[in-house]
Amino acid sequence: MIQLKQAVSLGNTGNWGRFPTLDSTDGFDHYLLRFQTAFNVFNKQTQPEKEPFDKEQLPQRILVLGSNEFVWLPFLLAEWLAQNTHVENSKNTVNFSALTRSPIALGGAITSMLSFNDSYGLGMTNFAYNVTPSDWDLIVLCVETSADSVDAMWKGLENVLVVGTNSGRN
Numbered sequence: 001m002i003q004l005k006q007a008v009s010l011g012n013t014g015n016w017g018r019f020p021t022l023d024s025t026d027g028f029d030h031y032l033l034r035f036q037t038a039f040n041v042f043n044k045q046t047q048p049e050k051e052p053f054d055k056e057q058l059p060q061r062i063l064v065l066g067s068n069e070f071v072w073l074p075f076l077l078a079e080w081l082a083q084n085t086h087v088e089n090s091k092n093t094v095n096f097s098a099l100t101r102s103p104i105a106l107g108g109a110i111t112s113m114l115s116f117n118d119s120y121g122l123g124m125t126n127f128a129y130n131v132t133p134s135d136w137d138l139i140v141l142c143v144e145t146s147a148d149s150v151d152a153m154w155k156g157l158e159n160v161l162v163v164g165t166n167s168g169r170n
Contacts (some may be wrong), residue, residue, distance in 0.1 A: 005076040020023040028077075029161075034167045039053065058138070062138045063136045063138070066097075067126075067142060074140075082087035086167055100127055101124055110130065113127055113129055114153070119149040126151075133160070141154055141162045143162060147162040147163070149164065150162050
């Protein structure tokens with residue numbers, strides 16, 4: 001006879017670290033507003049929550065990074081940025097990639113590797129491949145945890161904007 005165990009709620013993460021708190025069911029419009037407000041702060045506007053987002057302020061070379069399985073909303077953001085920064089005959093570039101827990105050997109198509117701690121507080125090493133921060137005017141690091149949960153490596157880069165659960169809020 002098979003015994004069924006009671007399902008454990010995802011709210012009890014045990015010692016997994018930080019619980020992902022971003023509710024992606026809020027939809028893309030809500031996430032876009034988070035990005036726009038966070039960008040206004042990043043861009044040092046005087047009243048970022050009250051000033052309208054000005055897409056003309058976006059830099060030419062933008063990389064959007066999803067984090068692990070949190071990729072759908074960041075991917076939609078990259079598409080929106082590509083559509084809203086594209087001017088015919090411009091040099092604007094928007095690329096998308098994602099962080100991963102999977103180690104890959106350097107060589108062939110893998111030309112560079114960044115390693116850092118995860119944003120969940122698990123102490124797991126995460127990686128970004130073929131990302132050279134100096135190649136980008138802006139790196140938008142999208143996490144489903146709070147913006148302050150990212151590794152010091154990301155915080156130490158002047159061109160990194162972290163969009164997390166507390167981005168775009170007072």
